[in-house]
Amino acid sequence: MPTRDSIRDIWGDRSPYAGPGRWPEREDVHTSEPPERWVQSCCVLCSNGCALDIGVTGGRIVGVRGRVDDHVNRGRHGPxxxxxxxxxxxxxxxxxxxxxxxxxxxxxxWDEAMGLGSV
Ligand code: SF4
Incomplete structure (x- = not known):
């Protein structure tokens, strides 16, 4: 379950930057089940590169959580x-x-498709 419904509440509670070391942490999480392990990574869906951990169970992704110790997003994630x-x-x-x-x-x-080149 997600920590918030980011479809209805896109960005979550405001927690404005208040100077160096004074941007509050907020761990946004969305999992479908408890992961067996977390793998450090980042979101690549835009150029921000927000830090996250990927939850993995049985070789499948079962969720993500924001990394609160990262200075890019301090644990926050958009939709x-x-x-x-x-x-x-x-x-x-x-x-x-x-x-x-x-x-x-x-x-x-894959070899066949890649060998076709551009049209
Ligand atoms: S969580 Fe949103 S802002 Fe952050 S890298 Fe992904 S798409 Fe960009």
Missing amino acids: KGLNGWVANNAPDRLTRPLVRRGGRLVEAS
């Missing part, structure tokens, strides 16, 4: 950072390349 990982477990997510043959998209190997 993309908090929810973007959910798509990784979507049952209809593409996991193999599709190439167009005869007007239809069909599965191909």
